[in-house]
Amino acid sequence: xxxxxxxxxxxxxxxxxxxxxxxxxxxxxxxxxxxxxxxxxxxxxxxxxxxxxxxxxxxxxxxxxxxxxxxxxxxxxxxxxxxxxxxxxxxxxxxxxxxxxxxxxxxxxxxxxxxxxxxxxxxxxxxxxxxxxxxxxxxxxxxxxxxxxxxxxxxxxxxxxxxxxxxxxxxxxxxxxxxxxxxxxxxxxxxxxxxxxxxxxxxxxxxxxxxxxxxxxxxxxxxxxxxxxxxxxxxxxxxxxxxxxxxxxxx
Amino acid sequence: xxxxxxxxxxxxxxxxxxxxxxxxxxxxxxxxxxxxxxxxxxxxxxxxxxxxxxxxxxxxxxxxxxxxxxxxxxxxxxxxxxxxxxxxxxxxxxxxxxxxxxxxxxxxxxxxxxxxxxxxxxxxxxxxxxxxxxxxxxxxxxxxxxxxxxxxxxxxxxxxxxxxxx
Numbered sequence: 380x381x382x383x384x385x386x387x388x389x390x391x392x393x394x395x396x397x398x399x400x401x402x403x404x405x406x407x408x409x410x411x412x413x414x415x416x417x418x419x420x421x422x423x424x425x426x427x428x429x430x431x432x433x434x435x436x437x438x439x440x441x442x443x444x445x446x447x448x449x450x451x452x453x454x455x456x457x458x459x460x461x462x463x464x465x466x467x468x469x470x471x472x473x474x475x476x477x478x479x480x481x482x483x484x485x486x487x488x489x490x491x492x493x494x495x496x497x498x499x500x501x502x503x504x505x506x507x508x509x510x511x512x513x514x515x516x517x518x519x520x521x522x523x524x525x526x527x528x529x530x531x532x533x534x535x536x537x538x539x540x541x542x543x544x545x546x547x548x549x550x551x552x553x554x555x556x557x558x559x560x561x562x563x564x565x566x567x568x569x570x571x572x573x574x575x576x577x578x579x580x581x582x583x584x585x586x587x588x589x590x591x592x593x594x595x596x597x598x599x600x601x602x603x604x605x606x607x608x609x610x611x612x613x614x615x616x617x618x619x620x621x622x623x624x625x626x627x628x629x630x
Numbered sequence: 631x632x633x634x635x636x637x638x639x640x641x642x643x644x645x646x647x648x649x650x651x652x653x654x655x656x657x658x659x660x661x662x663x664x665x666x667x668x669x670x671x672x673x674x675x676x677x678x679x680x681x682x683x684x685x686x687x688x689x690x691x692x693x694x695x696x697x698x699x700x701x702x703x704x705x706x707x708x709x710x711x712x713x714x715x716x717x718x719x720x721x722x723x724x725x726x727x728x729x730x731x732x733x734x735x736x737x738x739x740x741x742x743x744x745x746x747x748x749x750x751x752x753x754x755x756x757x758x759x760x761x762x763x764x765x766x767x768x769x770x771x772x773x774x775x776x777x778x779x780x781x782x783x784x785x786x787x788x789x790x791x792x793x794x795x796x
Contacts, residue, residue, distance in 0.1 A: 394632040395640040407643025415648060419655040426663035433670050435677060441670075448667045468660035475659075476652060492648075496633045501645045505652070563633070 389570040411492045418479035458620035474616035481608030494562040503551035506619050514626035561611050565604045572597045
């Protein structure tokens with residue numbers, strides 16, 4: 380579409396559109412939510428069908444399910460430490476949801492829900508609410524001591540406390556913007572180079588030859604995007620674990 | 631940028647659906663899927679542990695059997711060595727006894743032989759006195775025509791004593 384109109388339109392891929400006909404439109408169910416549903420279904424299917432055999436020596440699917448479990452378990456175990464076990468399902472759900480969102484978005488015609496700031500901020504806000512609730516539930520009023528480290532001179536309080544409060548409040552912002560920006564940048568680049576392929580391909584005899592260059596770039600970019608998709612999910616999970624560590628142990 | 635178009639009513643719907651889908655996913659994973667994975671992993675861990683324990687027990691058993699075997703070998707060797715030493719001692723005692731008896735018999739024979747030699751010498755000495763007396767008497771009678779048998783006997787006796795042959 381973009382190439383036909385003769386201009387590069389890298390942003391229309393992020394537009395929301397209702398799916399599932401009038402019913403979907405009535406409840407505001409967009410293709411973004413459809414992909415979330417697909418990701419959730421795939422994650423559940425991976426774990427349920429993968430572990431259906433309950434084999435002692437795992438097959439391929441079971442290995443995948445087990446290694447994802449053990450990977451996230453390792454993150455939670457090493458970062459949160461003592462008392463981190465009960466947060467494992469939460470971190471696992473986050474990691475898999477973000478990972479599948481990133482990975483599904485790399486398929487042609489797919490929509491990347493993690494490229495929406497509202498979605499990533501929503502996830503980050505869930506994390507923020509959870510860590511704050513956990514810290515308040517575990518430490519009560521002592522939680523507010525988190526904003527003023529013990530042993531610091533009292534006259535520094537007017538400086539330290541605002542800095543700590545701002546850094547605490549900026550956690551969901553940095554968490555969400557990092558993921559959003561990474562995904563948007565990757566997908567815009569992919570779209571731009573893909574449009575180049577189409578535009579150059581239409582340039583007569585030498586066109587298809589020159590068009591292989593942006594195509595090669597896109598091939599490399601896809602590999603890079605797979606890395607980024609995994610890395611950002613990992614970063615999201617590990618930062619959540621670190622925040623949970625702070626909430627459980629207060630420094 | 632469509633992502634920043636927060637006036638879009640689909641945006642808020644997207645977030646509501648996100649919360650619903652994420653909540654349901656969390657519930658399903660936390661209650662059904664993850665405990666299943668954990669059960670399988672735990673089962674495997676326990677099984678490996680059990681196998682390791684069994685292997686360790688078998689090794690301990692084998693070690694014990696080896697120790698008993700070694701002990702038995704050592705005992706048998708000690709017994710054999712004791713038997714050898716006893717036989718050797720008995721043989722040595724017997725040979726010593728035998729050589730002692732032989733030595734005693736030889737000593738007896740030597741003594742008897744010595745007695746016979748002494749007797750033979752004594753009788754020889756006695757006949758020597760008689761021969762020298764008779765010879766002296768005969769020589770004196772031829773030279774002087776007379777001989778005092780008693781004086782000659784005494785002289786011969788003296789000469790024999792002087793030579794220590796009496």
